[in-house]
Amino acid sequence: MTILNAVDKKYSVLILLRHGQSLWNLENRFTGWQDIDITKKGEEEALHAGKLLKNEKIDIAFTSTLKRAQHTLEIILKECGIENIPVIIDKRLNERSYGDLEGLNKSDTALKYGSDQVMIWRRSYDVAPPGGESLKNTAQRVLPYFHKTIAPKLMEGKTVLIVAHGNSLRALMMFLENLSPEEIANTEIPTGIPRKYVMNRNLQVLDITMEN
Numbered sequence: 001m002t003i004l005n006a007v008d009k010k011y012s013v014l015i016l017l018r019h020g021q022s023l024w025n026l027e028n029r030f031t032g033w034q035d036i037d038i039t040k041k042g043e044e045e046a047l048h049a050g051k052l053l054k055n056e057k058i059d060i061a062f063t064s065t066l067k068r069a070q071h072t073l074e075i076i077l078k079e080c081g082i083e084n085i086p087v088i089i090d091k092r093l094n095e096r097s098y099g100d101l102e103g104l105n106k107s108d109t110a111l112k113y114g115s116d117q118v119m120i121w122r123r124s125y126d127v128a129p130p131g132g133e134s135l136k137n138t139a140q141r142v143l144p145y146f147h148k149t150i151a152p153k154l155m156e157g158k159t160v161l162i163v164a165h166g167n168s169l170r171a172l173m174m175f176l177e178n179l180s181p182e183e184i185a186n187t188e189i190p191t192g193i194p195r196k197y198v199m200n201r202n203l204q205v206l207d208i209t210m211e212n
């Protein structure tokens with residue numbers, strides 16, 4: 001084996017996980033920056049994710065400032081028996097702001113403004129909901145943070161867990177999987193299911209798996 005081959009074999013693992021079901025997921029309300037905790041079902045989803053991640057040697061975890069993500073991460077780390085790893089909290093991983101829609105019921109809002117308009121607010125790449133952030137705006141804060149703070153850990157070969165939110169993770173997935181605005185519009189991230197990327201040290205994705 002050449003030295004180059006040996007170096008090539010070195011890889012990193014990045015695991016993305018959306019928080020467990022929150023109360024407002026259950027009630028079908030726009031959540032965004034509102035700090036809503038997970039439900040009993042959300043706790044069970046987190047526990048299940050912890051069981052799925054038991055064999056991963058997680059070196060460092062990143063999460064948002066919102067309790068639904070932090071609570072999910074706590075349950076996972078406890079279930080995995082991981083106690084002493086760095087946990088970095090940063091608001092740039094928070095959910096996209098839903099602005100004036102936060103707190104409203106999604107079905108009621110679709111009745112009022114039309115389901116096409118609500119779908120544009122929810123899933124278009126660059127149309128922001130009133131007073132809120134588009135996915136593009138969200139990517140503009142998530143990706144610089146990823147490149148500056150998270151990517152160096154992956155380049156060192158660390159196994160990184162990110163517990164965050166539907167749209168902050170969609171922004172990351174778009175980058176990692178090279179998805180177009182149309183492709184990401186059709187991508188839904190389930191709560192509590194780990195999405196694992198195996199990458200080389202240049203952050204090229206070699207393999208993607210989702211277990212549930």
Ligand SMILES: O=C(O)[C@@H](CO)OP(=O)(O)O
Pocket residue numbers: 025029030031032033095098122166167
């Ligand atoms: O309400 C929200 O904050 C998000 C995630 O739950 O909703 P959506 O699925 O519309 O992006």
